[in-house]
Amino acid sequence: MTTILMAGFWGWFEAKAGIEALGHSGPADWCYGVTYAVVLLLGLAGLLPRRT
Structure with a gap:
């Protein structure tokens, strides 16, 4: 589900990276x-x- 919700990111990635x-x-x-x-x-x- 997360991958599908990130369709905008994947479209941007495709345009930038080819x-x-x-x-x-x-x-x-x-x-x-x-x-x-x-x-x-x-x-x-x-x-x-976590170290404090």
Whole structure:
């Protein structure tokens, strides 16, 4: 769901980078993988103890 909600970002990314991110049926497969990896890394970073 997050990947689809980020369609505006993927359109901007495609225009800037020249890498096809949006097709006629929605975001490309690799967009889902990138979004999943970012969400996973942010979640794992939240589990790390913070130093004060």
